[in-house]
Amino acid sequence: MTKIPFDIIGFDLDGTLLDTSGDLAAAVNYTLAQIGRPPFSVDEIKPLVGRGAKVMLERGLAASGGCSEALMQQYLPVLLDFYGDNLIRHSKAYPGLVKAMDELHARGVKLAICTNKYERFALALIEQMGLMQRFDAIIGGDTMGAGRAKPHAAPIEEMIRRCGGGRAIFLGDSINDTLAAKNAGIPSIGVSFGFLMQPIEELGADLIIHHYDELIPALENWSDDRVVQPLPG
Numbered sequence: 001m002t003k004i005p006f007d008i009i010g011f012d013l014d015g016t017l018l019d020t021s022g023d024l025a026a027a028v029n030y031t032l033a034q035i036g037r038p039p040f041s042v043d044e045i046k047p048l049v050g051r052g053a054k055v056m057l058e059r060g061l062a063a064s065g066g067c068s069e070a071l072m073q074q075y076l077p078v079l080l081d082f083y084g085d086n087l088i089r090h091s092k093a094y095p096g097l098v099k100a101m102d103e104l105h106a107r108g109v110k111l112a113i114c115t116n117k118y119e120r121f122a123l124a125l126i127e128q129m130g131l132m133q134r135f136d137a138i139i140g141g142d143t144m145g146a147g148r149a150k151p152h153a154a155p156i157e158e159m160i161r162r163c164g165g166g167r168a169i170f171l172g173d174s175i176n177d178t179l180a181a182k183n184a185g186i187p188s189i190g191v192s193f194g195f196l197m198q199p200i201e202e203l204g205a206d207l208i209i210h211h212y213d214e215l216i217p218a219l220e221n222w223s224d225d226r227v228v229q230p231l232p233g
Contacts, residue, residue, distance in 0.1 A: 002220040004109055007166025008136075009219075010159050012150075013115035013122055014049050015173040015195030017097060018129065021046050022090025027083035028060045031075050037064045046195040051176060052116040052141045052149065053080060080118075087125045094193060096212030101134055103216055110163045114156055116141035116149045116176065137162035151179035156186065169219070171209075178203045189218065 014020045021042045028048070029039035040048075040060065048059040054072070057079050061067035101111060111134055115122050119140025126132050139159045141149040148154040160168050170181040173194020181188035182204070190205030200208055207218055 001107075004104070004107055004216070004219045005167065005222050006109065006169045006219060008110045008112060008160060008163045008168035009104055010112045010114050010156065010168055010170040012170075012172035012174070012177045012194075013113050013117055013125070015046070016094075016171055016177070016191050017113065018091050018093055018125070020091040020125070021049070021195065023083065023086055023088065024049055024056065026086060026089065027079050028056065030082045031057065031079040032060065032064055034075065034078055035071070040064070047197045049195045053083065053118060053121075084121060084124070087121065088128045091125065091129065093129070093131075094191075094212055096215075100212045100215045105134065110136045110166070112137040112139070112159045112163050114139045114150065114159045114170065114180070119143045136164075150176040151183060153180060153183035153185075156180050156184035160184075160186075169222075171215075172203075172205075173200075175203050178205045187224075189215075 011017045014024070025040060025042045025045040028045055032039060048056045054076060057076055058067050058072065061071055104111060113122060113126065113135055117140055119138070119142055122138055122140045126135065126138060137159050139155045144152070144154045144158060150156070156170060160166070168186045169189065170177060170186060171189045171191055172178060173191050173196060175198070178188045178190065187206040190200050190203045190208045192200045192208055192210045209215055209218055
């Protein structure tokens, strides 16, 4: 069995571990309905995700008729309350994820999450999905305090610390993920099936995968001496 050269595999949450687009869309659309604005499709919601609920709502309001501080103060609690009560109606793990996690765990690799979702929602979501026991650390967008979410290095560094230290790599679907990894001095893998706001090649990840079946072979074949080419889709 080929050795995996990492002690810790970190994952972004929305659009990387789980397809949460249906539940995020429902929360945004419920909130917009209270203002009398039309709903977004699930595909239209995906580019709004990546920097937490506040930014998601700001983007949704801006795209649906305009955003103001007064609207944010009034309707962010509405969105958060609805989402907190409806975390897993539509959310699901990406194909091949659980099998890959089982294999990594069997090889002694620690798994962790670093997301810009509020920590309380990340913990509740993972718990309700029955995945909590698989992770050694879960870091949310507010865990490190204001202004220290991804792409800041602090949450990645805390993720590694809580896992006991060691060599880490981070998977994500956004520029915030690859920048956070780079700022923390670790390599990154981009997932092409996530909530992309730009072409996956523009994220600057060290490697791209198109399915979780590709993750373990990619890690087994990792090389620090060259740029690893994307696996075929």
